[in-house]
Amino acid sequence: MKRRTIFSVYCCPIFSHRSRLNHGLNGSVFFFRSLSRILSSGSTDMRPFPDYSPKRPTIKDSELVHGISTTIKLRYSEPLRRILKPYESKFRSNHLIWVLVNIKSDYKLVLDFFDWACLRRDPTLEARCIVVHIASTSKDLKTAHGLIHDFWAKPKLDVSLSFTHFADRLIYTYKDWGSDPHVFDVFFQVLVEIGMLNEARKLFDKLLSYGLVISVDSCNLFISRLSSTSDGIEMAIKFFNKYLEVGVHWNTSSYNIIIHSFCRLGKIKQAHHLLLQMELKGCLPDVVSYSTLISRYCYVGELQNVLKLVEEMKNKGLKPNSYTYNSIILLLCKTGKLSEAELILREMMVLGVLPDNVVYTTLIDGFCKLGNVRAAWRLFDEMRVRKVNPDFITYTAIIHGFCQTGKMMEADKLFHEMVSRGFEPDAVTYTALIDGYCKAGEMKEAFSLHNQMVSMGLSPNVVTYTALADGLCKRGEVDIANELLHEVCMKGLQLNVYTYNSIVNGLCKTGNIGQAEKLMEQMEVAGPHPDTITYTTLIDAYCKTGEMSKAHKILREMLDKGLLPTVVTFNVLMNGFCMSGMLEDGERLLKWMLEKGIVPNATTYNSLMKQYCIRNNMRATTEMFKGMSASGVIPDSNTYNILIKGHCKARNMKEAWFLHKEMAGKGFMLTASSYIALIKGFFKRKKLAEARELFEEMRRRGLIANTEIYNIFVDMNYEEGNMDITLELCDEVIENCLVGKSKDEDT
Template identity: 30%
Template sequence: MIITKQISKISQFFQAFQEPFNTKNLFFIKYFSSTIPCPIDSNTQDLDTQLRSLCEKPNPQYANAVSLLNHFLDDLGQTPSESTFNFLVVTLAKSKEYNLGLRVYHKMRKVEILPRFLSLAALIECYVYVHKPKLAIGVLGLMLKNGYKVNVYVVNVILKGLCENGMVVDAIKFFWGLDMKEVMPDIVSLNTLVRGLCRDKKVQEALDLRFSMEKVVNFAPNSYTYAILMEGLCSEGRLDDAFGLLEEMREKGLEEDVVVYSTLINGLCNKGYVSRGKELLNEMLEKGISPSVVTYSCLMYGFCEQGKLKETTMLYDDMLERGIQPDIVTFTGMIGGLGNNGMAKKAMELFNLMISRGEKPGNITYNILLSALCKEGLSDDAFQILKLMVEKGKTPDVITYNTIVKGLCESGKVEDAMTLFDSMLGDEAYVLPDVRTTIVLIRGLCQEGYLDKAGEIHNKMVEKKSLVDIGTFTVLIGAYIKAGEVVKAFELWKQLHQLNLIPDSITYSTIIDGFCKLSVLNIAKGLFLRFRKKGYHPTAFDYNSLMDALCKEGSLEQARRLFQEMLDGNCEPNVISYNIIIGSTLAAKDLQSAKELLIDMPQKGLKQDAFTFSTLINRFSKLGLMDEAKKLYARMNASGLTPDVTVYDCLLKGFSLHGETAEIIDLLRKMAAKGIELDLRLTSTILECLCNISEDINVEELLPNFSQKKSEGFSIPCSELLTMLQTSLPKLQSDSAL
């Protein structure tokens, strides 16, 4: 009877392992393991010793340990002890060898060894870092079923895994589903969720969560919480709200630290408010808060973007004096800032300084510098940097080559670009070109007028059945249409269908726009209708191209019908759409319709741009409606938009036509105050206005001083022209009287 019971118990034990981790089976496992001793033989002890020794520091050999484990289990049929299995899982997780840790765990299951609490916690960490957070939650359930008490560290690991894998909504649900009596979240829990929401562009939800945590859990945020929220607000351009959080911190007695300040400085610099960022740095220093390399890097990048090298140099020197060493990110940011501001030579000097200091730039830094050099046509310098890159043991990638090819094409050196492209296709090439390389090269050749050569390269790639896609076809078709070679364009259109390539919206837009610019409207309209019947949805760009061409042809009613189509829901009109119709409506002297369109724009959520105002002011001035023109000019300034010379030219001519001398002088003074530079057209208009002014007015005393800068298109300096203008006034007035 006793033997029968014992056999039954053993049978139940093995049956339990057929469904491992089932709660109702845990009793048998625990009972069996507690009543039947499991002696460790000498072979097992030797295996345990070997496995543990391979994991000892300072030179652990984790992969060898797992290989040895597999060898003993699979080849020799020997099994290490339970404690060694658990030791391996925990050790591998701590050493961030997550995949190896999972492999050991699966072996544990295979030989029916139950993981302990620390092993299960390590297993959760492994699943999180191999991007399988839902399996980590499953292990958490297993821990609870085993009667283990889950601590907040395990919870935070799962929250982090969910957030970093784009599952922040699941993280929030998991968090609020916790039994707060069993495990109380801490500040790490809050900060993990807040960061996850901000990364997911859900800043307002992060702010709401912060309030909920304070109310429900009575959990106050710390300075790091505020720094995360400030970073999220700054990324959305909500600088005022970010600084509002700074004030809130101070009210709650929290001290700002370097992370908070660096976050705000970065936000300011990204929006171009670098001087304000420098003020915050000074504020930090006054409070005794030491800036970090990140603080200085943000500011130096900002000043480089604005071309303020003096300020950048001063910050760099100050940084070194404080014992803060610039890192690769600092240098790369500064090089990028200088390059974006058209100072590639200065960027190269900084790069050389970086090399001399022993820094080892990666491909990103090299590519940024190469892009800057190529944009300015410094191809010789770019090739020197490419050579240095290879000498330093860095392998140029396809981005490197595409950067140089693009730079060479943009600086007109298409022959050099072709040579480089051919070398990429060679047998000893560092890297093969991609479709992007072909597109860049073909576009460069087309822009320089080498259409035949672009066609040859395209055909060559088609024959090889490589490096061509719908993008290469689109570029070449657009170039052929622009050059008036319609037959070749249609041959390519036929060819892309033969290759089973599907035209995209850019292809359709390119073709329609090309025929509009050629004023071949019958074909453009026909294609527009044909493409739409095929299920293609025209974009605002397509509508605008066709409407603009129709308006220039004088077919205003057809353009209006297309515009009404957009309003009816076919396509949302944009500011350009309104500008085209408003300009054409005014040209047709339909003032009422133009005013209605102007009122309709803000109702559609669209703001009038500088072109809108310029068009309206131009038309109203020509129609002699100067009161309307002045109101529009005032609204333009109030909107923060800068009037161009066309606006001033139209206003001056309109005032002159109606003899409004006071308005002319007032406008000239406003122009001078704004530092408007006079070009030849505007200067000629001013001279005409002065010719029409009464002799009784001493214009010489009223005329303001304009900028002394030389404007584009000027053959003589402004100062000389203005002197000539002022000294010639009596003669001009005399000639006008005659």
């Protein structure tokens, strides 16, 4: 028997149980209280522990016991197996208890003799309980735990019957063999550890009748284990409330477990109420108490309650931890408030809380989904500088971001870096790359990745084939796309509406709107039925050709089918009105959307502001921007570029410069055409320092100016005598503007 069994450490996300089994009683809270001191009402009559009355030995047995006892007491470091050899044949189970009576004051001898006896025959349950008591009295709770645990590890044990026998034997031997109440605490912990929660509850109630209460730490272990399953959460809460009423002094860890349980059940008000009740019961909430509640409020999107709790934490001198900040950052990212999320990141770093992989990955994914890959890349780079290792999810998020913005060279480089670091790409990673190459029109690379994916044993899914079909359609290869999808169906994959939408989109992009309408008719007959995206795609195609009456006809058909338009549908119409010069109709559409509670997004406002800027009506543009902010709509990169070019055109350089600084602070970047507008505006106003700063910034970013801008700085540097820079710029203008093509990143 291994009597030195290492005691397990129990933990859950909220409660960490640190056993005191190796530390005795010094400095610890006494584990048991008299029930008469905690019951506020009812009878306090307690059952006395029974007197121990073992079977008496015969004269012959007494002689044998005396001989064994004397022999082992007089041994001089000799092993028991040698000195007790003469007694082995006559040794019986009852002899063990009678010898223990004689040697119980020598704890080491008790353990050695018990080990010797166990090797000869299994000890009786009574003998095992006696040794458990002796170990507890000797403050060796670790060995007591091992002795109890070993009993329950026996195969083919009748759990219910064994529990009753063990509990009865432990209680029966308690009064005369130890009277140390910690022994019951250890027994309770073992029952919880091996999952015998019903028996643990029975032991708890049984001990109450003897006036003993299990320690709060062991009770915490019990309710923690109960609450770890969906079926046991309610039971844990009931146990907590029942014994709270009779006066059990639960501690902060206890409250944290129940707060977490309420949160898991979605009962956030009850969880918050319990947090408020803690101090009234003499327990101070800690960072775990607040973080648990904050996490749940973040999950349901209640930012105001989150901010109040964070402020309350700080007022109590509690420092938010990474778990607290993770929850808040995730909420802000989900709601598109990436700038605020990054401010929280900076705040936690100032307070000395180091962000981990989860925090960085959450922000990187959020920025990528918002289309701000530059900000995501900056965080990714910062992450590596701070030696916070990106994982598979981090790589996949930023690869997807690069693919969505058409930066396939960067995506491919990261993909190979990810593989070199031992991360195996999955179907999601491959599909993101395939989709990116398809959007870039690089179908050869897309199909090469598809083949590589298959060779890796990964199965392309409908999303993968939808991306490939979409790429083929955009190149006008609709017949090849249809062949591909036919092969997919032959493989047993079921095409969905998204697949058909990609073909409809491809047909529209190549000008085959009539063919797209025919496909929609086929979908109506054979399925899957067209959805809002299908109709919106067709509306967009007609809007871009200026056929607004046909766009309205499709919209009416969509409404007749019971399909509700989304903000994207309205943005498509808004863009159509603006492109057709029907600005007043666009304004009426925006007003109608606001009246109907349809929340516009940045794209909605951008279409209108762009037209105002084209008409040089900056007053209306500014009012529209203010209305956008008042509605809680967050401006995007395109918003700032439109405003900056508009203000430059109207010679409002101060406002344009302010907007440039504001967008840079939010992680957005100017397009090449916005740089050109700013540079020309400052140059005309003789603000040469600002013009030069912007030109150098533009070159550092790899953006290409037009011939006019290059001429300005070639002449400027020539007049200043900077011949090296002059010749360098001459080389650039020849390569970029005369040999190559001028590029603009406008979207």
